[in-house]
Amino acid sequence: MFNSRRIAEILVFLVIFAGIRAWQQRDVPRGQAPLLKGMLLSGRQFDRPSMPVLVHFWATWCPICKTEEASIQDFSRSHRVVTVAMKSGDNEQVAAFMKREKIDFPVINDPDGVISSQWGVNAVPASFFIDSNGRIRFVEFGYTTSLGLRFRLWLTSLYG
Numbered sequence: 001m002f003n004s005r006r007i008a009e010i011l012v013f014l015v016i017f018a019g020i021r022a023w024q025q026r027d028v029p030r031g032q033a034p035l036l037k038g039m040l041l042s043g044r045q046f047d048r049p050s051m052p053v054l055v056h057f058w059a060t061w062c063p064i065c066k067t068e069e070a071s072i073q074d075f076s077r078s079h080r081v082v083t084v085a086m087k088s089g090d091n092e093q094v095a096a097f098m099k100r101e102k103i104d105f106p107v108i109n110d111p112d113g114v115i116s117s118q119w120g121v122n123a124v125p126a127s128f129f130i131d132s133n134g135r136i137r138f139v140e141f142g143y144t145t146s147l148g149l150r151f152r153l154w155l156t157s158l159y160g
Contacts, residue, residue, distance in 0.1 A: 031136065034119055041098070054080065056082075057083070059087060068144065071144065072105055075150070088109070091109050129153060
């Protein structure tokens with residue numbers, strides 16, 4: 001079973017994990033979501049759709065984002081999603097990456113990180129779950145599964 005050393009190791013791990021998460025989310029806004037407007041790579045104007053929505057920040061150079069692409073792609077087929085490609089090059093480079101990876105979720109390119117900064121995103125991937133009142137309900141940094149995305153969206157829908 002668990003001895004006192006094992007319990008201490010688990011507690012140290014949890015404290016370190018909580019500290020890392022707090023550091024990652026240090027600049028993330030709380031409450032009302034920042035305005036999100038821009039031109040999608042598809043050429044359509046984006047001005048925050050009806051909620052709830054997943055706002056997902058990623059980058060072409062991020063190995064964890066690459067691992068998570070299929071989950072975001074799958075989720076975007078049945079739920080409102082907009083993604084932001086953070087510091088991943090110009091529109092043509094991001095579009096070429098998406099074509100090569102066979103992904104087609106909605107993307108606003110953020111070549112200089114301006115949008116990412118407004119949302120307090122210092123690391124990717126980062127997922128924001130916005131309720132029907134435009135409030136941030138959950139923020140997740142790092143890899144998440146399709147099931148994790150759906151669960152957080154369900155919890156978000158309980159708020160609005």
